[in-house]
Amino acid sequence: MMTNGNGKTGPKLTLWEKLYFPEIIHGMSITIRAFFRPKFTRQYPEERWTPPPVFRGRPVLVMEDETKVERCVACGLCARVCPSLAIEVQAAETELDKERYPERFEINMLRCIFCGFCEEVCPEEAIIMSKDFEITFTDPRDAIFGKEKLLIPASHLKDRLEFLKQYR
Ligand code: SF4
Numbered sequence: 585m586m587t588n589g590n591g592k593t594g595p596k597l598t599l600w601e602k603l604y605f606p607e608i609i610h611g612m613s614i615t616i617r618a619f620f621r622p623k624f625t626r627q628y629p630e631e632r633w634t635p636p637p638v639f640r641g642r643p644v645l646v647m648e649d650e651t652k653v654e655r656c657v658a659c660g661l662c663a664r665v666c667p668s669l670a671i672e673v674q675a676a677e678t679e680l681d682k683e684r685y686p687e688r689f690e691i692n693m694l695r696c697i698f699c700g701f702c703e704e705v706c707p708e709e710a711i712i713m714s715k716d717f718e719i720t721f722t723d724p725r726d727a728i729f730g731k732e733k734l735l736i737p738a739s740h741l742k743d744r745l746e747f748l749k750q751y752r
């Protein structure tokens with residue numbers, strides 16, 4: 585029996601085990617096998633990736649294709665539920681049937697944590713998570729996305745809207 589660093593006894597090693605050859609050969613065989621396996625690394629950005637509908641990219645506002653009007657009725661629920669206080673909505677009245685619309689709608693993308701709570705709480709399916717994950721800015725002021733960046737036609741968000749219908 586041998587003693588380890590704690591003074592406890594362990595199994596006695598044979599001469600072959602003391603040489604460590606079997607373990608070195610075993611380790612090398614694993615490395616060589618892994619070397620010839622197919623690689624999973626994606627050569628981004630040359631090799632693009634289209635996320636599946638379940639993916640939660642940046643939140644966007646849905647705009648109806650025919651009327652070019654946003655679905656949002658400026659109820660403010662998304663701003664209330666947002667855990668990082670990233671959303672600001674300023675409501676105004678409109679002549680349209682929905683009566684209210686967001687005169688100003690902003691999301692601070694430096695604050696957004698892509699949790700999807702705004703999407704979950706919205707009664708109109710007006711704010712949803714998109715597939716867009718490529719968000720960069722050089723100036724923090726550019727991280728405030730207004731309606732001009734947030735409004736996306738419903739036809740471009742089909743995958744996510746159908747996914748939501750399925751699970752709601
Ligand atoms: S995804 Fe979450 S953090 Fe981002 S705006 Fe919506 S509720 Fe706020």
Ligand code: SF4
Pocket residue numbers: 655656657658659660661662663673705706707708709710711
């Ligand atoms: S996006 Fe939805 S939850 Fe947010 S203010 Fe508009 S209607 Fe209300």
